[in-house]
Amino acid sequence: MSDFDDFAGFRARLARAPGPDAAAAEGAAARNAQLTKPPAALGRLEDMAAWYAAWRGDPRPAITAPQVIVFAGNHGVAALGVSAFPAEVTVQMVANFRAGGAAINQLARLAGARMDVHALDLDRPTADFTQGPAMTEAECLAALQSGWDAVDAGADLLVVGEMGIANTTSAAAIACALLGGEASDWTGRGTGVDDAGLSVKTQVVAEGVARHAGGDGIDMLARLGGREIAAMAGAIARARALRIPVILDGFICCAAALCLAKTESSALDHCIAGHLSAEGGHARLLQALGKDPVLSLGMRLGEGSGAALAMQVLKGAVACHSGMATFAEAGVSEG
Amino acid sequence: MSDFDDFAGFRARLARAPGPDAAAAEGAAARNAQLTKPPAALGRLEDMAAWYAAWRGDPRPAITAPQVIVFAGNHGVAALGVSAFPAEVTVQMVANFRAGGAAINQLARLAGARMDVHALDLDRPTADFTQGPAMTEAECLAALQSGWDAVDAGADLLVVGEMGIANTTSAAAIACALLGGEASDWTGRGTGVDDAGLSVKTQVVAEGVARHAGGDGIDMLARLGGREIAAMAGAIARARALRIPVILDGFICCAAALCLAKTESSALDHCIAGHLSAEGGHARLLQALGKDPVLSLGMRLGEGSGAALAMQVLKGAVACHSGMATFAEAGVSEG
Numbered sequence: 259m260s261d262f263d264d265f266a267g268f269r270a271r272l273a274r275a276p277g278p279d280a281a282a283a284e285g286a287a288a289r290n291a292q293l294t295k296p297p298a299a300l301g302r303l304e305d306m307a308a309w310y311a312a313w314r315g316d317p318r319p320a321i322t323a324p325q326v327i328v329f330a331g332n333h334g335v336a337a338l339g340v341s342a343f344p345a346e347v348t349v350q351m352v353a354n355f356r357a358g359g360a361a362i363n364q365l366a367r368l369a370g371a372r373m374d375v376h377a378l379d380l381d382r383p384t385a386d387f388t389q390g391p392a393m394t395e396a397e398c399l400a401a402l403q404s405g406w407d408a409v410d411a412g413a414d415l416l417v418v419g420e421m422g423i424a425n426t427t428s429a430a431a432i433a434c435a436l437l438g439g440e441a442s443d444w445t446g447r448g449t450g451v452d453d454a455g456l457s458v459k460t461q462v463v464a465e466g467v468a469r470h471a472g473g474d475g476i477d478m479l480a481r482l483g484g485r486e487i488a489a490m491a492g493a494i495a496r497a498r499a500l501r502i503p504v505i506l507d508g509f510i511c512c513a514a515a516l517c518l519a520k521t522e523s524s525a526l527d528h529c530i531a532g533h534l535s536a537e538g539g540h541a542r543l544l545q546a547l548g549k550d551p552v553l554s555l556g557m558r559l560g561e562g563s564g565a566a567l568a569m570q571v572l573k574g575a576v577a578c579h580s581g582m583a584t585f586a587e588a589g590v591s592e593g
Numbered sequence: 594m595s596d597f598d599d600f601a602g603f604r605a606r607l608a609r610a611p612g613p614d615a616a617a618a619e620g621a622a623a624r625n626a627q628l629t630k631p632p633a634a635l636g637r638l639e640d641m642a643a644w645y646a647a648w649r650g651d652p653r654p655a656i657t658a659p660q661v662i663v664f665a666g667n668h669g670v671a672a673l674g675v676s677a678f679p680a681e682v683t684v685q686m687v688a689n690f691r692a693g694g695a696a697i698n699q700l701a702r703l704a705g706a707r708m709d710v711h712a713l714d715l716d717r718p719t720a721d722f723t724q725g726p727a728m729t730e731a732e733c734l735a736a737l738q739s740g741w742d743a744v745d746a747g748a749d750l751l752v753v754g755e756m757g758i759a760n761t762t763s764a765a766a767i768a769c770a771l772l773g774g775e776a777s778d779w780t781g782r783g784t785g786v787d788d789a790g791l792s793v794k795t796q797v798v799a800e801g802v803a804r805h806a807g808g809d810g811i812d813m814l815a816r817l818g819g820r821e822i823a824a825m826a827g828a829i830a831r832a833r834a835l836r837i838p839v840i841l842d843g844f845i846c847c848a849a850a851l852c853l854a855k856t857e858s859s860a861l862d863h864c865i866a867g868h869l870s871a872e873g874g875h876a877r878l879l880q881a882l883g884k885d886p887v888l889s890l891g892m893r894l895g896e897g898s899g900a901a902l903a904m905q906v907l908k909g910a911v912a913c914h915s916g917m918a919t920f921a922e923a924g925v926s927e928g
Contacts, residue, residue: 296678296893302892303892357923359629360629360917365912553888557638559635566909570905578700588688
């Protein structure tokens with residue numbers, strides 16, 4: 259009972275995704291113009307509220323059911339020495355997520371968000387992409403489907419995060435393969451690899467790109483990605499089908515999103531960028547996606563942490579939009 | 594029963610303000626190093642949590658009683674045509690704050706903050722500072738005392754906001770008088786004054802500075818400020834005496850804070866900058882204060898709105914710091 263039988267089926271799903279609601283967008287703009295503040299004085303908050311209203315099809319929306327999903331996966335390239343942490347940390351951190359001890363648990367709770375954790379075949383890492391494709395089509399489809407199924411149809415805002423030792427290597431390879439440039443443009447220190455590790459990591463990215471580049475976003479997702487990255491892509495696509503707005507997290511989340519955008523150019527219209535990560539290639543990746551980050555706080559943790567924090571800003575934007583009095587209601591003179 | 598009888602008494606209060614708690618700072622740093630994340634991966638959130646812990650004297654603090662105070666005042670210079678809105682909007686917006694209809698009401702509620710509104714002699718605007726001092730020493734002291742008294746001694750985080758038609762004119766004059774440069778460097782469009790109004794406003798600022806410059810921050814506060822600006826300064830000073838951390842808002846709040854910093858250089862050590870306003874001179878003012886804004890969202894509303902939104906980021910920082918598991922607690926391998 260899968261929602262897509264092959265990559266062609268997934269691409270077709272992306273191609274027939276719904277757009278925002280024009281009537282709600284108009285209603286939201288009309289409401290915004292009447293609120294008790296000088297025109298545009300809430301700056302980007304006004305744009306965020308308008309975007310949210312349009313996607314929810316409601317000119318005066320509320321955020322009452324946000325969802326954070328953390329996907330975890332293991333990577334064949336971890337064995338090559340590309341990370342500052344050993345691969346067993348992935349499963350240890352999954353336990354930490356489940357026990358409520360990670361950063362994302364605190365930030366999801368603060369945002370009033372439901373949090374789900376999906377560990378994807380942690381005992382079966384993807385293949386080493388310097389030797390062959392990271393995943394078969396069937397494996398990638400299964401991961402996409404996991405992400406697709408993880409989205410709560412009743413959610414009204416989605417953040418997807420990840421955990422997977424070596425996954426900045428995978429994300430860098432995806433970005434380099436789809437956007438060009440040198441491997442070193444996209445390869446950063448991740449969780450804090452040293453100079454020698456960074457050199458190895460850059461070489462691994464370069465080898466992966468040399469072997470696999472040429473194909474669309476879904477092709478690169480399978481050949482260079484990881485299960486958690488594919489699951490994030492699947493969840494972002496499902497959110498679009500359900501018109502659930504998404505706040506993108508850092509480098510790895512944006513690499514997953516890039517796979518969708520390079521397959522169907524409008525696939526991320528329901529997404530905003532939550533933050534600018536300190537991970538080297540993220541600024542360039544956001545620029546390629548045409549997304550201006552809400553926050554810039556030097557975070558580089560993943561897990562969905564930056565996006566979960568940006569949820570608070572969006573909640574503020576929507577609270578102002580939907581909760582403020584109009585000039586007429588408040589008896590305030592207009593300028 | 595005032596806390597300071599004259600400006601000299603207020604200056605003495607500033608001079609004997611307490612500093613942060615070194616033991617709590619050490620304890621917070623030690624805790625941070627053990628949390629289940631790569632070193633420094635939460636970026637600025639880690640600095641914010643450390644700052645908050647040090648000022649609260651608690652290595653593992655919680656934010657449970659934030660306070661937002663909005664001060665309102667009227668300005669003699671409003672009659673000169675420096676604003677896009679008529680002066681009666683000040684009292685109308687006070688009613689809107691009290692009814693819960695303004696942006697700050699929504700943002701304070703979202704942050705779980707108590708919100709207080711203090712309207713300061715709205716029927717008695719300050720004097721036109723192009724003709725003489727805006728306030729007498731007694732008037733300025735009364736406003737400082739109003740701010741001082743408005744702080745809840747049980748609060749654990751403070752935001753001060755303002756409402757006062759023409760108060761960006763006053764703030765620009767204060768900044769120009771205390772920091773130098775041309776009137777046009779500091780004069781922006783405020784709530785949205787047109788080109789002709791901006792020209793008048795710049796001239797008013799220049800005249801005020803020419804007449805009154807020369808003196809410390811408290812002198813300029815009285816001669817060029819407004820009651821709500823003085824009250825903000827009084828509240829920021831009281832928060833320091835109580836070791837309550839403060840998040841500064843936009844241009845007007847920072848002009849109030851500047852009056853303290855130019856009187857006692859360490860007077861703002863318990864403050865961080867909540868956001869970068871779209872109001873012209875704010876970036877320059879923040880630079881002079883040595884404060885890096887948490888948010889940059891093009892907001893320019895005042896009321897404490899940007900700072901109240903930044904409360905959410907600080908709450909996230911403190912929630913991570915105090916709520917996350919350590920490596921040992923979670924059984925996660927360190928890098």
